[in-house]
Amino acid sequence: MKQLPLHAFFRAPATRAPPIAKTGKRKFIDFFCGCGGASQGAAQAGFDVVLAIDYCQDALRVHKLNHRSAVHLCTPLPAPFELPLPSPGEDWHLHGSPPCTHLSQANIERDPSAKADALKMVKWFLEFCMSCGATTWTMENVATKATIELLEAFRSAHRQKVAYAIVQCNDHGLPTTRRRLIAGSPRVIAAFRRLPHAHRTVRDVVRTPRGTHTRGSVVWAGHKEYKHYGPNDALHSIDKPAPCITARHTLFWATPKLGNPLVKMTPRETAIVQTFPKDYALDTSISRAIRQLGNSFPPSVAERLFSCC
Numbered sequence: 001m002k003q004l005p006l007h008a009f010f011r012a013p014a015t016r017a018p019p020i021a022k023t024g025k026r027k028f029i030d031f032f033c034g035c036g037g038a039s040q041g042a043a044q045a046g047f048d049v050v051l052a053i054d055y056c057q058d059a060l061r062v063h064k065l066n067h068r069s070a071v072h073l074c075t076p077l078p079a080p081f082e083l084p085l086p087s088p089g090e091d092w093h094l095h096g097s098p099p100c101t102h103l104s105q106a107n108i109e110r111d112p113s114a115k116a117d118a119l120k121m122v123k124w125f126l127e128f129c130m131s132c133g134a135t136t137w138t139m140e141n142v143a144t145k146a147t148i149e150l151l152e153a154f155r156s157a158h159r160q161k162v163a164y165a166i167v168q169c170n171d172h173g174l175p176t177t178r179r180r181l182i183a184g185s186p187r188v189i190a191a192f193r194r195l196p197h198a199h200r201t202v203r204d205v206v207r208t209p210r211g212t213h214t215r216g217s218v219v220w221a222g223h224k225e226y227k228h229y230g231p232n233d234a235l236h237s238i239d240k241p242a243p244c245i246t247a248r249h250t251l252f253w254a255t256p257k258l259g260n261p262l263v264k265m266t267p268r269e270t271a272i273v274q275t276f277p278k279d280y281a282l283d284t285s286i287s288r289a290i291r292q293l294g295n296s297f298p299p300s301v302a303e304r305l306f307s308c309c
Contacts, residue, residue, distance in 0.1 A: 027051075027086055028306070029134075031077060031096035031125065035062040035283070035292035038095050038140070040276060041302020043067070045309075047093065051084065053077060058283060059292050065281040078124060085132060093309050094134035096125045097297050100142040119150055126154050126183075130161060136309045138184035140297045143167075147181055163189035171197040173300035174275055175205050176242045182305060191308035198304070202238040205272055210263050211253030214242040242273055247294035267293065275300035 028047035030039045032054060039049045053073045054060045064072045071084060086092045098121045122141060129137040141147050143166045155162040164183035170176065172195070182189065202214055213235040235254055236242050242251055250270065252262040265273070267282050267289035275298050283289040 026309075027090065027092035029085070029092060029094050031094070032098050033063050034059045034097065034295050034297075036066050036280075037274070037276070037296030037299050038097060038302045039063065039067050039070070040280065041297065041299040041304075042093070042095070042306045044299060044303040045306040047306060050086075050092075053079070053083075058285075058288050059295075062281060062283050062292060077121075078128070088133060091135045093306065094129060094132060094137045095139070095302075095306075096129075096137075097140045097295075098122045098125050100147075115146065119146060122147065122150060123154075126150075126162070130158060136185040136188050138182065138188060138305060138309075140302075141181050141183075143179050143181040151181065151183055161185070165189055165193055167301070169298060169301045170199060170241045172304045173198045173200055174241075174298045175200045175202050175273055176244055176298075178244045178298070180301075184305075185309075188305070188308050192305050195304055195308070200300075201240055202236075202242050202273060205275065206238070206269060209238050209253065210269075211238070211255045211260070213237055213254040213256060214251050214265075215254050215262070216243040216246075216249055216251055245270060245274055245294050247291040249294075250290050270294075274298050 025046065025048035027050045028039065028042040029051040030036075030042070030049060030053070033039055033052040034054060034056070036052070039052060043049055049067045049070045051071045051073070052060070052063050052067060053075060054063070055074065055076050057074050060072055060074050064070070073079070073083075075081075099118060122139075125139060129139070148166075151162070151164045155164070162183065163186040164181060167180050167182050169178040169180060182192065184192075202209060215234050215236060234243065235256060245251060251265045251273070253265065254260070254262050267286055268278075270290060270293050271280055271282060272278060274293050274296060276293070276296075277299075283292055
């Protein structure tokens, strides 16, 4: 599917959304849901995922394969129609992972207009959280200067409603290095900060690793450039966390002492390292699956976060 510019998320033809189902569990609503990392974590934390929204049809199709009872809306946000939110007084949690590609350290210098659109998206979501009636809310994004400055300004304006933390995801069961900004209701963020660390390595989650090390393919070198690794650079033992999984570059297995060639991780291996369940349905396209998994909120981190709600 052709990737749309971020401003396209703010325009779409009007349509009608079906109502969400009645449920005995606490409801979970997932904006910018992708293939379902946050929703999977919420389900593992005991929530009933009732509504998932994303503009990417491919990602939403994968989400629906794994969370069939939810209402799925393929629409830009803000939506050009009234969303089927829970009734006033119901207990529900809202989570969002606004697109962060143009806010990442590797891309924020590339296109000032795309950066502005991305920040506009984050700001819209934060404003929606303040007014939608959700019992609690959370947001996950990149921890760069632009997002931190926006959160600081928003927290100053809404001191009793906004808190955030910079999180090393490996402290929450993810066997890769991944630094994220997690914002949300103050009591949720406070409880999340108090959780004891839970560390895992690649060996802990992959039953049959195909190398003694993992590694990426490129590193951000600054000045709008990537630097390609040499054959023995940036190796991570499988007894440690792997490099961060991204949407653009898959990881590799490496066995340097034997001189074996690098082997790309499969989408299933990538999903397992991202802490998705082993039977989680993935996109049939390898490139789309890797992109969706790289963009996902890791379920292990999401589960711990939503257990604090």
